[in-house]
Amino acid sequence: MSGTFAFWATIVAVGALNYLSRLSFIALFARFPMPPAMARALRFVPAAMLTAIVVPAVVFRAPGVLDLSYANPKLVAAFVAMAVAWRTRSVTASMVSGMVALWGAQWALAALAA
Amino acid sequence: MTPPLIGILPFGVVCGVAAQGTGLTAVEAVGMAMIVFSGAAQIIAMQLIAAGAPIAVILLTCLVVGLRLTMYSAAMAPHLASLPPRWRNALAFVLTDQAFAAAIRRFRTATTAGEGASYFLGTGVVLWVAWLVSNLGGYLAGNVIPAAWSLDFVVPLCFIAVLVPALDDGPARVAALAAAVAVVVLDPLPMRLSLVCGGLIGIAAGVAAARARRPRDGANP
Numbered sequence: 321m322s323g324t325f326a327f328w329a330t331i332v333a334v335g336a337l338n339y340l341s342r343l344s345f346i347a348l349f350a351r352f353p354m355p356p357a358m359a360r361a362l363r364f365v366p367a368a369m370l371t372a373i374v375v376p377a378v379v380f381r382a383p384g385v386l387d388l389s390y391a392n393p394k395l396v397a398a399f400v401a402m403a404v405a406w407r408t409r410s411v412t413a414s415m416v417s418g419m420v421a422l423w424g425a426q427w428a429l430a431a432l433a434a
Numbered sequence: 435m436t437p438p439l440i441g442i443l444p445f446g447v448v449c450g451v452a453a454q455g456t457g458l459t460a461v462e463a464v465g466m467a468m469i470v471f472s473g474a475a476q477i478i479a480m481q482l483i484a485a486g487a488p489i490a491v492i493l494l495t496c497l498v499v500g501l502r503l504t505m506y507s508a509a510m511a512p513h514l515a516s517l518p519p520r521w522r523n524a525l526a527f528v529l530t531d532q533a534f535a536a537a538i539r540r541f542r543t544a545t546t547a548g549e550g551a552s553y554f555l556g557t558g559v560v561l562w563v564a565w566l567v568s569n570l571g572g573y574l575a576g577n578v579i580p581a582a583w584s585l586d587f588v589v590p591l592c593f594i595a596v597l598v599p600a601l602d603d604g605p606a607r608v609a610a611l612a613a614a615v616a617v618v619v620l621d622p623l624p625m626r627l628s629l630v631c632g633g634l635i636g637i638a639a640g641v642a643a644a645r646a647r648r649p650r651d652g653a654n655p
Contacts, residue, residue: 335469345508368636370597377590405598414595
């Protein structure tokens with residue numbers, strides 16, 4: 321789809337949707353306060369959606385191949401990054417330690433296999 | 435000004451790396467950053483486009499990810515209510531996580547709505563430019579760094595860094611755990627529907643957990 325009209329149409333539609341979310345209570349529903357039930361549900365959007373994005377990228381070795389063992393370097397690296405994020409709350413520190421852990425785990429597995 | 439800039443730059447770089455990894459051109463990567471101006475929405479859109487998902491699924495998934503922006507919109511609305519509509523419409527475009535965090539503090543101390551709005555607009559424009567530059571920087575880095583370094587793993591790592599501090603109470607952890615199990619179990623679903631379904635199941639689980647904790651919530655709003 322890359323480079324075609326369909327690509328740009330999709331991007332403009334995604335951009336418009338994002339803009340409407342930003343505009344929602346500032347302009348479109350400016351006269352209405354946010355319904356309490358909606359506020360209660362929105363609180364969980366980051367925890368639920370970010371998890372849904374992260375988990376498949378970590379636990380699947382290849383599409384459809386689940387690997388929850390310590391021999392999955394991405395899983396090891398994700399746990400290291402979680403621990404560092406929990407202690408430091410630093411995005412940069414979490415990313416750097418996660419990458420170092422990934423390289424370390426990949427190297428250790430290759431060394432064990434050799 | 436410095437803290438929001440430091441906050442946005444790693445995300446821009448990560449987003450650029452992801453764009454390079456999914457095979458976009460530099461023009462597409464920067465054009466997307468210009469129009470969408472949201473890391474999570476950009477990364478999801480490019481991954482779903484690469485997976486060949488239909489546009490309805492892409493839009494639905496991006497809508498759910500973008501719902502947090504309605505929270506910022508609602509919190510910002512009273513501060514912008516006295517401004518002309520044209521100003522409000524322009525300011526809404528630069529409403530990002532970082533601009534919100536910086537501007538909401540300023541609005542609380544500002545003596546006039548115009549003072550807060552000028553700061554918000556200035557912060558928003560600087561962040562937008564920084565967003566484009568960091569997206570391009572990440573894209574170019576992705577081009578140069580060898581694939582064996584698995585640089586695209588910075589994408590999930592970046593989301594982990596944002597996610598973990600959000601897991602600060604029981605119901606949020608229930609929401610994350612339910613989303614994790616659901617997204618793995620539903621993985622065989624076509625069109626990457628597992629992503630949006632897993633997210634919605636997580637949100638529902640979080641709401642249920644919060645309700646179970648305070649059963650008389652409805653009686654004492």
